[in-house]
Amino acid sequence: MWARVVEFMLACWLAVSPFIFQYPDDAIFFWCSDLITSSLIAFFALISIYLPLRKMHLCNLIVSFYLIAVAYFLKESPLQGALQNYVVLGLLLLMIAIVPTDADKPPKPWRDFYHR
Amino acid sequence: MKQIPLNAIPEPWEYNPSKWSQRVRIILVASVAFFIAVYMGLYQWRLIDSVWDPVFGKQSMQVLDSDVSHKITSWVRIPDSILGALAYLGDIIFALAGSTRRWHNRPWLVVVFGLDVIPLGLVSAILVFMQGFVVDAWCFLCLVSAVISLVLVVLAYDEVWSSLLFVYRVWKRSKKFSVVWDTFWGRPSKIAHEVGSQMARRRDWRG
Numbered sequence: 001m002w003a004r005v006v007e008f009m010l011a012c013w014l015a016v017s018p019f020i021f022q023y024p025d026d027a028i029f030f031w032c033s034d035l036i037t038s039s040l041i042a043f044f045a046l047i048s049i050y051l052p053l054r055k056m057h058l059c060n061l062i063v064s065f066y067l068i069a070v071a072y073f074l075k076e077s078p079l080q081g082a083l084q085n086y087v088v089l090g091l092l093l094l095m096i097a098i099v100p101t102d103a104d105k106p107p108k109p110w111r112d113f114y115h116r
Numbered sequence: 117m118k119q120i121p122l123n124a125i126p127e128p129w130e131y132n133p134s135k136w137s138q139r140v141r142i143i144l145v146a147s148v149a150f151f152i153a154v155y156m157g158l159y160q161w162r163l164i165d166s167v168w169d170p171v172f173g174k175q176s177m178q179v180l181d182s183d184v185s186h187k188i189t190s191w192v193r194i195p196d197s198i199l200g201a202l203a204y205l206g207d208i209i210f211a212l213a214g215s216t217r218r219w220h221n222r223p224w225l226v227v228v229f230g231l232d233v234i235p236l237g238l239v240s241a242i243l244v245f246m247q248g249f250v251v252d253a254w255c256f257l258c259l260v261s262a263v264i265s266l267v268l269v270v271l272a273y274d275e276v277w278s279s280l281l282f283v284y285r286v287w288k289r290s291k292k293f294s295v296v297w298d299t300f301w302g303r304p305s306k307i308a309h310e311v312g313s314q315m316a317r318r319r320d321w322r323g
Contacts, residue, residue: 002118003213071193086192088202095206098228106122106221112303116121 001098002055003099007045007060010096014038021081023092032084037038041093060097064090087103122216126278126317133275134219134226134274142233146207149235149264150288153201153256155178158292167257175253182189182251199270200240200261206232218242219278220312222302230276278315 015038023030040063067090071083072100105111125132159167160180169176169184180197188196210229214222244262246322248254286299290307299308 003209051260075193082196088198090203091199092205093207095202098212099209100222100225104215105303106215106217110302110304111222113309114117 001049001101001104002047003096003103004048004057004101006096007057007093008042010093011038011042011045013028014041014085014089015084017085021079022084023079023082027082029099030079054101057097057101060093064093064097066090081089118258118313120217120220120308120309120312120316121163123291124217124220124312126219126312126315127281128273129278130132132216133278134214136216138271138275142268143208145267146204146266149261149268150201150204150208153197153204154180156257156319157195157197157201157257159198160185167255167295169256170213172255176255176257178253179247179251179255179258182253184247184250198259203232203236203240204261207272211272212257219275220282220308220315223279223283224302226275227280228298230272230279233268233272233275237269241265273282282312285315 014034018031018034023034041060044056044059044063047053048055067086071086071090074083094100100107102108123132123135125243136261155164158164159177167176174209185196187197188300192199207229210232213229214225218225241262243254244258246260247258281301283296286308287296295305295307298305
C-alpha cells in the first residue's frame with residue numbers, strides 16, 4: 001500500500017511543479033502535460049487500492065516512460081528545470097510503479113493456493 | 117497443503133536472507149549513500165557553492181565539473197550524482213517491498229532488486245575508481261559512495277542467490293518453461309511449492 005501512497009505524493013508534486021519551476025504562461029504544453037500526467041498517476045494509484053483493480057498501478061509505467069521521453073524529445077526547450085524534474089519523476093515512478101500494492105504479504109495467488 | 121512459513125530459512129544459508137533485519141541493514145547503508153549522492157547532486161545543480169572534501173580538497177569539484185560528468189549529464193539529462201541517488205533510492209524501494217518469503221513467492225522482485233544492487237553497483241564503483249585516472253582528480257565522497265556500493269553487493273547477493281537457486285530447481289524439476297515463467301512471476305504451482313519446501317525443509321521446517 002505504501003507504494004501507492006508514494007505515487008500519490010509524486011502526483012501532488014507534479015501537479016504543483018508548474019508553480020515551483022515557474023513555468024511561463026505561454027508554456028501551454030508543459031502546463032497541460034503536468035496537469036494530465038499528475039491526474040493519471042493519482043488515478044492509477046488510487047484505483048489500485050480496490051482489490052479487483054490492484055494491478056492498475058502498472059499503468060503508471062506508461063506515464064513514467066512518457067515523462068522520460070518528453071525530456072529527451074524536448075531537450076532544446078528553455079524549461080530545463082521542468083525537463084530534469086520529468087526525468088527524476090519518471091525514473092522514480094518507474095521503480096515505484098512495479099512494487100505490488102500488497103507488497104508486504106505473499107502474492108494473492110500464493111495466499112489462495114494455500115487456503116483453498 | 118502445509119504452507120511454508122514466512123520465516124523459513126532457504127538453502128544454502130543458516131538464516132533467512134529475506135528477513136527484515138537483513139533488509140533493514142541494506143536500507144540503512146543505501147540511505148547513507150543516497151544522502152551523499154544528493155549532496156553532490158545539489159552542487160552539480162549549483163544549489164550549493166562547494167563540496168566538502170577533507171582529503172582531496174578542491175579535487176572533488178574538479179571531478180563533479182569534469183567533462184566526463186558533463187557527458188553523462190548530457191546522456192541522462194540529469195546530473196550523474198542525482199542518477200546515482202535514484203539508483204540508491206531504488207535499492208531502498210526494492211528492499212522495502214515484499215514479504216519475508218519473497219525469495220520464494222516473488223523471485224522477480226528479488227531479481228529486480230539484485231539487478232539494481234549488483235551490476236549497477238559494480239559498474240558505478242568501477243566508474244568512480246576509473247575517474248581518478250581519467251579526470252586526474254579524486255573525490256572523497258565519490259569514493260565513499262563507491263565503497264558503499266560494493267558493501268551493498270555483499271549484503272544483497274545472498275537473497276538473489278536463493279531466488280535464482282529456487283527458480284533453477286523448479287526448472288530442473290519441471291523442464292517446462294511455462295512453469296518456470298509462472299514461478300518467476302509469483303504464480304503458484306505444486307512443483308514450486310514442493311521445491312520451496314525442500315529448500316526450506318532442512319533448516320527449520322518439516323513439511
